[in-house]
Amino acid sequence: GAVVSQHPSWVICKSGTSVKIECRSLDFQATTMFWYRQFPKQSLMLMATSNEGSKATYEQGVEKDKFLINHASLTLSTLTVTSAHPEDSSFYICSARIALVSPLHFGNGTRLTVT
Amino acid sequence: AQSVTQLGSHVSVSEGALVLLRCNYSSSVPPYLFWYVQYPNQGLQLLLKYTSAATLVKGINGFEAEFKKSETSFHLTKPSAHMSDAAEYFCAVSVGGGGSNYKLTFGKGTLLTVNP
Numbered sequence: 001g002a003v004v005s006q007h008p009s010w011v012i013c014k015s016g017t018s019v020k021i022e023c024r025s026l027d028f029q030a031t032t033m034f035w036y037r038q039f040p041k042q043s044l045m046l047m048a049t050s051n052e053g054s055k056a057t058y059e060q061g062v063e064k065d066k067f068l069i070n071h072a073s074l075t076l077s078t079l080t081v082t083s084a085h086p087e088d089s090s091f092y093i094c095s096a097r098i099a100l101v102s103p104l105h106f107g108n109g110t111r112l113t114v115t
Numbered sequence: 116a117q118s119v120t121q122l123g124s125h126v127s128v129s130e131g132a133l134v135l136l137r138c139n140y141s142s143s144v145p146p147y148l149f150w151y152v153q154y155p156n157q158g159l160q161l162l163l164k165y166t167s168a169a170t171l172v173k174g175i176n177g178f179e180a181e182f183k184k185s186e187t188s189f190h191l192t193k194p195s196a197h198m199s200d201a202a203e204y205f206c207a208v209s210v211g212g213g214g215s216n217y218k219l220t221f222g223k224g225t226l227l228t229v230n231p
Contacts, residue, residue, distance in 0.1 A: 004158070043205065043221045104161075106159040
């Protein structure tokens with residue numbers, strides 16, 4: 001149980017275009033989802049916390065107008081990288097939790113390459 | 116503020132040998148502690164968690180970790196390494212459950228390689 005599906009698993013886009021990444025909780029309702037960014041051989045850096053039906057809370061230094069997060073339902077959160085640039089190339093991972101203090105369940109990540 | 120320090124970015128062991136991955140945490144309040152494993156180009160899988168119950172926590176795949184408050188440590192161990200254990204391991208700490216959106220703070224990770 002507690003499966004989180006992330007789509008796509010990899011995407012290549014041209015500089016200036018926008019890319020949407022989906023994160024779905026398949027067998028549970030996720031009141032909160034988290035989006036992380038991971039650079040090669042580094043740890044995960046929390047980008048934002050997404051609560052269903054409300055605006056996402058962004059971490060310091062993360063541009064909310066560039067990384068648009070929508071959590072329209074209890075099973076789906078999306079991250080849209082707008083006007084992508086090569087420096088946005090990274091591994092993006094989402095996670096979701098069932099309850100306030102339950103462990104996080106992670107998606108398999110999305111490898112974004114901006115050319 | 117909470118933080119996690121993983122000692123050793125790379126640990127190499129022989130198959131069948133003891134695995135020891137070190138994690139020290141810093142927190143002003145009782146923490147929740149986690150170990151996650153990440154295989155290449157994949158998300159993170161929870162190995163085990165400490166949430167103020169038993170100090171010795173057993174997880175999946177034969178891993179266990181012991182919470183030592185006096186040492187502010189939560190080291191991960193496995194008696195006998197298997198080739199399939201080769202992966203990146205992350206220790207994480209969280210504080211503030213209850214009504215808060217508790218957030219995980221990750222260590223920088225330890226890459227475990229297992230030699231035949």
